[in-house]
Every structure is written in structure tokens, then in C-alpha cells.
Amino acid sequence: MSLRSHFGVLRKAAVRRDIKIRQKVADSELVRQAYRYIIRNETLPPRVRQQAQLNLNSFDIHSRPTSIRNRCSETGRARGVFREHKLCRFQFRLKALSGLLPGVKKAVW
Amino acid sequence: MALPLKPRLLKLQELTCSLFNTVYNPTSAHTGNKILKQRLIGPSIVNWYPTKMIKLKRISDMFPDFNLVDQDEQRRLDDIARRKRRGKGAPKKGHGRRAVVAASKKK
Numbered sequence: 001m002s003l004r005s006h007f008g009v010l011r012k013a014a015v016r017r018d019i020k021i022r023q024k025v026a027d028s029e030l031v032r033q034a035y036r037y038i039i040r041n042e043t044l045p046p047r048v049r050q051q052a053q054l055n056l057n058s059f060d061i062h063s064r065p066t067s068i069r070n071r072c073s074e075t076g077r078a079r080g081v082f083r084e085h086k087l088c089r090f091q092f093r094l095k096a097l098s099g100l101l102p103g104v105k106k107a108v109w
Numbered sequence: 110m111a112l113p114l115k116p117r118l119l120k121l122q123e124l125t126c127s128l129f130n131t132v133y134n135p136t137s138a139h140t141g142n143k144i145l146k147q148r149l150i151g152p153s154i155v156n157w158y159p160t161k162m163i164k165l166k167r168i169s170d171m172f173p174d175f176n177l178v179d180q181d182e183q184r185r186l187d188d189i190a191r192r193k194r195r196g197k198g199a200p201k202k203g204h205g206r207r208a209v210v211a212a213s214k215k216k
Contacts, residue, residue, distance in 0.1 A: 018158075019158055022154050022157060023155060025150075026151030026152070027151075029149055029151045030149065030151075033144055033145075033147065036141070036144045037144045037145055039141070040139055040144055041140050065150065071157075071158075073157065
């Protein structure tokens with residue numbers, strides 16, 4: 001286990017940023033979805049839909065769900081992260097070999 | 110008199126929709142219901158990273174009446190005290206090796 005993520009002493013700046021973004025996305029999600037519904041609803045008057053479009057665009061750029069990056073929960077690595085275990089490939093290997101991931105077994109044939 | 114096929118089918122559809130509580134939309138206009146059906150991802154997104162582990166020191170600082178003892182910290186302090194008694198403690202500021210060397214050079 002890495003001390004970093006466990007004690008929260010040294011989190012990577014990118015991870016801290018990602019946590020912030022996640023919080024923003026979660027906070028604004030409901031309102032954003034409401035605006036998106038209005039925009040997609042063609043039975044509503046065009047003026048209302050246009051206003052909804054403008055309002056949606058006025059949100060913080062980091063409230064968009066696409067600005068979230070799934071990072072390794074141990075090391076903060078952004079690439080090669082398994083979604084199921086929230087780990088990058090090397091941390092996944094280390095943990096799996098030490099038997100910390102239930103149900104994961106090294107293939108032998 | 111029987112209605113022609115298409116209106117009858119539409120009527121059937123309307124009835125089905127009312128029975129199964131679905132939206133009757135014969136012209137298949139875009140109503141945006143797709144978005145309302147989507148699951149909110151917020152709760153699962155926020156919990157991606159593990160929460161920080163709370164240290165004992167923070168708890169003992171918050172509740173000083175409890176007199177909680179951090180065994181590791183206590184062991185460390187005992188160790189330092191023991192070393193000091195034997196004269197092996199850390200030097201005071203300005204009495205370290207570097208400071209002594211610098212002082213001798215000045216002379």
C-alpha cells in the first residue's frame with residue numbers, strides 16, 4: 001500500500017484537481033440534466049430552448065462530466081487504469097500478486 | 110363502420126401506452142425523455158478516490174479530555190529521551206558538525 005493515497009499526505013496535484021472536478025460535476029449534474037432535457041425537447045418553444053442552451057454554456061467548464069479523468073487511486077497515474085479496480089496496470093499487478101484483490105488470479109497454463 | 114388500418118393501429122398504440130404507462134408519441138417527436146431516463150452519475154463519480162485516513166493525532170487534538178495515547182509517538186519520544194540521557198541526542202542549533210567546521214575555518 002502506498003503511503004501517499006492512504007494518509008493523504010502527498011496527493012498529486014492532478015488528483016486533487018480531479019477530486020475538485022468530480023465534486024463540481026456531481027453538484028451541477030441535476031441542473032445540467034434539466035437544461036439538457038429542455039434543449040432536446042422539440043415540443044417546447046424555440047426561445048426557451050435557446051435560453052436553456054445559453055444557460056448550459058454558462059456553466060463552469062469543469063462541471064462537464066467529460067472533464068473527469070479516471071486516475072489510479074494509489075498513484076494518480078492517468079493512463080492504463082483499470083476501471084474495475086481503480087488501479088493503474090502496475091499497481092494492479094502488485095496488488096494482485098500480493099493477493100489483495102479478491103478473485104484475481106495469475107493465469108498459468 | 111370499421112376505421113382504416115393505420116388509425117386503428119394508432120388507437121391500439123395509444124391504448125397500449127395508457128395501459129403500460131408509456132409515452133404515446135405517434136410522430137416520434139424529440140421530447141428529450143432520453144435524458145430524464147439517464148441515471149445520475151454524481152454519487153458514483155465522487156467516490157472514486159479513497160477517503161483520507163484520519164490520524165490519531167487529529168482525534169486526540171479534537172478531544173483532549175480523552176487522553177488518547179499514540180503508542181508509536183510515545184515510543185519515539187522515549188527513544189529520544191533515552192538517547193539524550195546517554196549523550197547521543199541531536200546537537201543544539203549552532204553546535205552541529207558543520208557549525209563547528211565553519212567556526213574553525215574563521216579562525
